[in-house]
Amino acid sequence: MPDQKSIDAEAADWLVRLEEDNVSAADRVAFLAWRGASARNREAFERLLKVWGAFDEAKVLADYAVSDENTELLAKDAARARLGIIGRRSVLTGIAASVAVLGAVGLSIVIKNNLSNPHRNSFETAIGEQQTIDLPDGSVIELNTNSHVEYAYLNNTRDIRLLRGEAYFEVASDKERPFTVQTPGGRVVAVGTAFTVRLNNDSEMDVLVAEGKVVFVPEDAPAARQEIMAASQAATAVSAGQTAIIKKDVESVDIIEPEALARKLSWRQGVLAFSGDPLADVIADVGRYTDIVIEIDDQTLRDLPVSGYFKIGEVDEMFEALEIMAGLQAERVGAKKVRLVRMAEAGE
Amino acid sequence: MSKIFGAFLNNETAIRRIFARYFRREEDVEDLTQEVFIKCFAAEMKTEILEPKAFLLRSAKNLAFSEMKKKVRTTTDSIEDSGGSDVYMDEAGISAETQLDTRRKLAALSQAIASLPPNYRRAFWMRKIEDLKLAQIAARLDVSVSTAKKHVAEALLMCEAHLRKQGYEPGEFGAIPAVKSGRPNGDGAVYAIAGCGGGASESDSDA
Known part of the structure; x- marks a missing residue:
């Protein structure tokens, strides 16, 4: 009794022969005899016929093969191979390279041990850098780009200072030792929680709470621990899922949608995420991670909605993403300056 | 591959x-x-x-x-239509879902062909995609007609094995809506009733 493999081979052979134009009467008779000889022959033939027929749907591949786009890509492929060009060429390659250096040193942070006060530790990140700092009590500080934080652990306080930039704090619970983040504009006090503080300037900051609750204590409030705790009872609280703008006092507290919260915190994963944000805001945010100045001359572009996300530090890709997401082209106009223009206007 | x-x-x-x-x-x-x-x-x-x-x-x-x-x-009117020809599939009258399904199957079929050894791949491509006959394929590959036939037949078997390995049942493919197919999928009966057209029988000596 023939095995399945040889039955299939015979069936395939018949099928291909019968699909030709010049099938003889003798062959047709021979085929009918073969097919009638066993149910397995018939099954194999019909099964393979379905596979054969399925490939009729693949005839569109012939159209793909001669598409304009493929013709263009093939021409590029041949040209590249001929010239031996390796890697992507871009008007921004020079800029990207200069920033890549920044990115490369980004992992090594500047740790300054303040010798006059051995308990105060200082951490700073340059533009484009990020750093995670593990604190002795198990709390964690994640420092974003161009930021500066100091901390001092005393017997009964955990005293953090955010001097510049933005940081995410994941606070180990310790009711006896409040975790305070001192900023030029005031103090944020937490017991066990996760939140970010971002300094917009010397007197204004954004506070975003991912877990738990924090309270804001104005700068002129008393400094002693008991007094802080007492003051915090009365102070404005910001709870999980809320964001607050603080300027001397809490200016506004808004509820933030979980998705928006995730986007606001996406820098911790080394990613910037946007969802329909105006281009001007996106540029401002991207600008925090690079020393390149990004300009928009065409004011009508400022409100262009931008969605998508890209990796921090991959500046070349950031511009590429803006090109793709917003149909814009980045033109280099100086050593550290790029202008965004509409794709069609870009001079190539 | x-x-x-x-x-x-x-x-x-x-x-x-x-x-x-x-x-x-x-x-x-x-x-x-x-x-x-x-x-x-x-x-x-x-x-x-x-x-x-x-x-x-x-x-x-x-x-x-x-x-x-x-x-x-x-989403915005501010981007000018640059009229790129980036649509290859005939989308008229086909729902997005069907189109997606069709594209997945097209990808599976492409991968089945792509996984074949070079000469089998070329022979099968010419036969099924370019619709050439065995004699033309034989001339292009510079092999005998019977070798071309063997390549196509074996390629079909390899494709079937590949598709099954990817979790497809050949029967499923019959359900693909005919986007651009030249003719409907035949069934076995076509061969049984096809008349006794003359024509020389194709040589098939070296099996």
Whole structure:
């Protein structure tokens, strides 16, 4: 009794022969005899016929093969191979390279041990850098780009200072030792929680709470621990899922949608995420991670909605993403300056 | 296995990442990733590709760009229509879901062909995609007609095995809506009743 493999081979052979134009009467008779000889022959033939027929749907591949786009890509492929060009060429390659250096040193942070006060530790990140700092009590500080934080652990306080930039704090619970983040504009006090503080300037900051609750204590409030705790009872609280703008006092507290919260915190994963944000805001945010100045001359572009996300530090890709997401082209106009223009206007 | 298919398998993650940057839905990323493979494989069957990885990534970026342009155009009037010819499939009258399904199957069929050894791949491509007859294939490959026939027949068996390995039942493919097929899928009866047209029987000596 023939095995399945040889039955299939015979069936395939018949099928291909019968699909030709010049099938003889003798062959047709021979085929009918073969097919009638066993149910397995018939099954194999019909099964393979379905596979054969399925490939009729693949005839569109012939159209793909001669598409304009493929013709263009093939021409590029041949040209590249001929010239031996390796890697992507871009008007921004020079800029990207200069920033890549920044990115490369980004992992090594500047740790300054303040010798006059051995308990105060200082951490700073340059533009484009990020750093995670593990604190002795198990709390964690994640420092974003161009930021500066100091901390001092005393017997009964955990005293953090955010001097510049933005940081995410994941606070180990310790009711006896409040975790305070001192900023030029005031103090944020937490017991066990996760939140970010971002300094917009010397007197204004954004506070975003991912877990738990924090309270804001104005700068002129008393400094002693008991007094802080007492003051915090009365102070404005910001709870999980809320964001607050603080300027001397809490200016506004808004509820933030979980998705928006995730986007606001996406820098911790080394990613910037946007969802329909105006281009001007996106540029401002991207600008925090690079020393390149990004300009928009065409004011009508400022409100262009931008969605998508890209990796921090991959500046070349950031511009590429803006090109793709917003149909814009980045033109280099100086050593550290790029202008965004509409794709069609870009001079190539 | 074809160069493009090999490079695709090695760089699928990088291709996905290109789309994942701009498209949040997993189905979109999957669909576009497959589209890249289909396009590049089709190009490869036309001309040898010297740098398959660069070719795939460039094609992916082009596709991401044209898809994003479409998307942006629908949400804002400020981007001018540049009229790119980035639609290959006849979309008229086909629902998005059906089209997606069709593209997945097209990707599966392409991969089945791409996984064949070179001469089997060329023979099968010429027979099924370019619709050439065995004599023409034999001339182009510079082999005998019976060798060409053997290549096509064995390629069919290898394709079937590949599709089954990928979890497809050949029967499923019968359900594909006819987008551009030249003729309906035949069934066995066609061969039983086809008249006794004359014509010389094809030589088949070296089995």
